[in-house]
Amino acid sequence: MNTPLDKVIVIMGASSGIGEATARLLAARGAKLMLAARRLERLEAIRKAYPEADIQIKQADVTEFDQVEAVVQEAKAVYGRIDVLFNNAGIMPTAPLAAGHREDWKNMLDINVMGVLNGIAATLPIMEQQQAGYIIATDSVAGHIVYPESAVYCGTKFAVRAIMEGLRQEQRENNVKSTIISPGAVQTELYTTIRDQATGESLRQAQQEWGLTSEDVAQAVLYAIDTPDRVSISNLIIRPTQQQV
Secondary structure, three states: OOOOOOOEEEEEOOOOHHHHHHHHHHHHOOOEEEEEEOOHHHHHHHHHHOOOOEEEEEEOOOOOHHHHHHHHHHHHHHHOOOOEEEEOOOOOOOOOHHHOOHHHHHHHHHHHHHHHHHHHHHHHHHHHHHOOEEEEEEOOHHHOOOOOOOHHHHHHHHHHHHHHHHHHHHHHHHOEEEEEEEEOOEOOOHHHHOOOHHHHHHHHHHHHHHOEOHHHHHHHHHHHHOOOOOOOOOEEEEOOOOOOO
């Protein structure tokens, strides 16, 4: 039998995919959860599925700092501390640079990069005061390898990788740990953020045929969270066995 996970965990982007799978896994392990996303009804469905779990939910857009800060402050008010922040929200509207999808580029920067920074900015003062804490971000294999038609997406994930390493270096003496989870292809809704329907459908089919499940990645998040305070895992790269890049 698994030991209950006595931690207060905030998950941004908890309504689907990796965030939802992680929320469900952590709820089953007895963690105290604050779940946030734009789709409140999906968060409510998670809470209803685990009536014995201690779950708070709050609607929030990670691009709006005030909303992220409100999530973090409510978690602190309810539970008295924050042990883990999981910055998971992200989009992937991939396309060639020549397509000039500037609005998509801006949205990726706002969600994938500023969303992570907003979470860090809202949570770090609490963790510094606690002299303990753990910040995790969903990155990607695309944060390590650049490939065609994904230059901007890869750029956002390289940025997250750099930001999280900087966080590790700056906060190590405050006992604040940081980890990026870098999955390859995962069966999530990311393909729906791609403007070109044929490209999105091709990705969806590949994900379904040989991609990871969200639950696979959630297990990696749990592994990182469950490590002793003395152990700091900087990066977990998780690829499907059949993935080439």
